[in-house]
């Protein structure tokens with residue numbers, strides 16, 4: 041983040057390999073993190089991963105596979121390391137729901153810790169009517185504290201006083217829209233950085249219909265980084 045003066049993560053939710061690689065190369069210079077949903081790619085193959093790794097070297101970003109694991113420890117271990125995607129081999133960080141209890145972290149940790157990977161817990165969500173609030177969020181924070189060897193932070197809209205050292209990555213960020221028609225709710229980069237978020241996650245705001253990903257990535261990078269600099273001054 042410091043090297044690239046960027047707290048922007050792009051959520052690259054496109055469904056073809058060509059589009060994915062094309063946008064990743066275009067936005068690469070402006071991001072600290074590339075967030076993937078590999079299971080939405082229609083033509084996923086090992087070549088995509090090889091090319092993604094090359095882009096990672098070229099542009100210097102971390103790869104976050106937004107798999108949102110949510111099962112028992114034994115199952116998530118396999119989902120993380122095996123199957124078609126072999127996520128553990130290429131994703132620097134992943135995320136998980138806290139709903140199954142501590143076992144989910146223990147399972148993921150068995151695979152991820154030896155590979156020097158990190159885990160984010162979903163403490164809050166951006167979508168309308170979501171259930172990750174109140175006591176659930178509190179319990180998630182406590183769970184993170186019990187696994188600080190592997191949990192590096194949260195998906196959330198704000199920083200928690202009791203664990204300021206953990207990274208907060210925030211989705212649901214847009215400079216132009218306040219919602220989509222499927223329950224997504226947006227805040228501005230300024231709003232979320234003000235609330236203590238470290239990294240803004242932006243998807244369709246960057247590559248949506250009629251957008252130029254380079255122009256938008258620069259715009260969001262500047263908005264996010266300037267908000268961060270302003271927060272440092274106050």
Ligand code: S5P
Pocket residue numbers: 051052053077106164165166167195211212213224241242243244245
């Ligand atoms: O609460 C959440 C958590 C996540 S990780 N809300 C979200 O929207 N996300 C992800 O952020 C979602 O899966 C998508 O990849 C991205 C938001 O995309 P956008 O196009 O709405 O900016």
